[in-house]
Amino acid sequence: MKLVCAQSDLSSNLSLVSRAVPSRPTHPVLANVLLQADAETNQVSLTGFDLSLGIRTSFNADVWQGGAIALPAKLLVDITSRLPEGEITLDDESATDSTTGEGLIVTLTPKTGQYQLRAMGSEDFPELPLIEDNTAIYLTATALIEGLRGSLFATSGDETKQVLTGVHLTVKQDTLEFAATDGHRLAVVETTNERPLEDNEQQLEVTVPARALRELERMLAHNAASEEPIALYLDQGQVIFAWQNQRLSSRTLEGQYPAYRQLIPRQFERQVTVERRQFLSTLERIAVLADQKNNIVKLTIDSAAQELTLSCEAQEMGSGRESMTAEIAGEDIEIAFNVKYLMEGLKALPSAEIQMHINQNLSPVIFTPLGGLKMTYLAMPVQLRS
């Protein structure tokens, strides 16, 4: 294997795929990045894989001699990212007659010097899952990013919660639904498919680990300007996202996802419309006091004054109270929340104004954006200690 490529291509692609390289690999080869060079197409592909999350990208290079090799990910990323712009030669021809000892050696030759790194054979590197059937759903990058942004934050960070550590994707005729819950709150986003499913295609549900989707979100953020749709291949056990020269695959999470739709009430006794940013920044101040106690913030809804008041009593430290105008329909009520769940939901809601839909002070409250994306955020109120 011998190739010449640009430092910027090698470095940026390495940094993408190395996100899938485990920091504590269960097998030594998983600490590597698989490099495959094709002399016919002059394409180099890089793969990182932790047996669950896999990332593969490819870029153009002068491939003098094709081949494949597994290279130590961390060392290669750290050295390559520090090299100046310019051409780099990668070469494993001198593998056996190197003075450094037996085994595979790859030589990295930038303009300024030479690095020799111990490598492993490509045959030890596990295969990425294949796309077996060819029917894909297509989403724009923007729609996919919106779906992820509106759901990922509500997943559980507790690994013992299994399916709750993932986002549940439901493919429907012409929409894709993203849902996430950690047992305390629920976020649901519906985005539009680029092309509707054909009649004979099956509706499908999978739960994808949040970790893989966070990486997907990062990769798409660099790519958001692209018009090319993202292809989603969903299968029991595997999901693959593919676009341009990049693809990300992930195992799905096993187990029944909660029937979340039935948690969302359809009728409400009260409705409050409020400016989202003002609500959020006020909560951030009240949270300073709530932090000192049990994280509980009280919302007082005053229909006559058309005013929403946030307050917190942290007896040993002090108390705080702020009010803002709101459009209120329904009777006055006092209702309390964990301030963290309110803030996280408000951050994710994508509109300038939001609506709270309330029944009683201990029944689920629904937050929706006013216009734009179809998103539903459900938060459970908590008991107010008096």
Add this chain to the structure above:
Amino acid sequence: MKLVCAQSDLSSNLSLVSRAVPSRPTHPVLANVLLQADAETNQVSLTGFDLSLGIRTSFNADVWQGGAIALPAKLLVDITSRLPEGEITLDDESATDSTTGEGLIVTLTPKTGQYQLRAMGSEDFPELPLIEDNTAIYLTATALIEGLRGSLFATSGDETKQVLTGVHLTVKQDTLEFAATDGHRLAVVETTNERPLEDNEQQLEVTVPARALRELERMLAHNAASEEPIALYLDQGQVIFAWQNQRLSSRTLEGQYPAYRQLIPRQFERQVTVERRQFLSTLERIAVLADQKNNIVKLTIDSAAQELTLSCEAQEMGSGRESMTAEIAGEDIEIAFNVKYLMEGLKALPSAEIQMHINQNLSPVIFTPLGGLKMTYLAMPVQLRS
């Protein structure tokens, strides 16, 4: 006490002084910021003090009624920094008839709401050290920043190393010398006083804790454009830096500082002049490999080729070698360093080109900037394992 001030003034000054508030106070009052309001001058001063480091700043406000009170630093910083721009009223008149219970309460009233915080009496707050004698040394902010930047990095982070955790300041006729060493390397910077000492004034030496000087560096960074000189009041036991509306005081460190001058050789057998940034960026790449082993980098000085080569062998991982042109006087030599000490010194040296002054491969090596600030950096070579 009652005053009205701008949110931006209160917030920025609180964030400055709160740097001196200990996170784990030995006495409850030290978790507070002392606020003093003067109705005659319409000045508000804030003080944070951990019994070693003290920071005091002042700003203009409408003081309706003068007074002093100790306010909970963290809560006040966190709330104030999140408030929108605008006027804030601070008030402790309602202290005793508050419904929240007995004890001091301060009321913070921004436009949007009201916060009540439990406060403490100002009489419990310890006094900052006074400036007893009036003779000061004056430095420009730029000179002081240069002195700190060129020395602070070389202090020891190990609290058991006592005086080595500080920077040693020596006041001379018309210069101020900054010195720092952790036992492995030494940095010395000489800056010019704004006004020379008068003949009858005494030369003085003190060692100031790095922690206090790092805070000073932060404060000055916001203030570097100012032409007004900084006054230094040095005393056995205390040092005070004062400028405009701000002052920082610190206890000095007790104990004899090492006689570092005698460590610096005066004669050298070899001299190497090299471009600093190239040297540093090459070291950063070689350090990736050195990190894998014992952090040792080898410098090979080739007089005939006028070339400096950096290399590292990390046998299990690989090896690296890079060369750069250098102006070399003296015979060829191989010499090894801890890569961290080389990089930190090169980062702090303030010139485009630097000179290495070398004798033998185990005697101290001196690094100096070519032109500009008077700085000396000494690093001890290490044994090359063969």
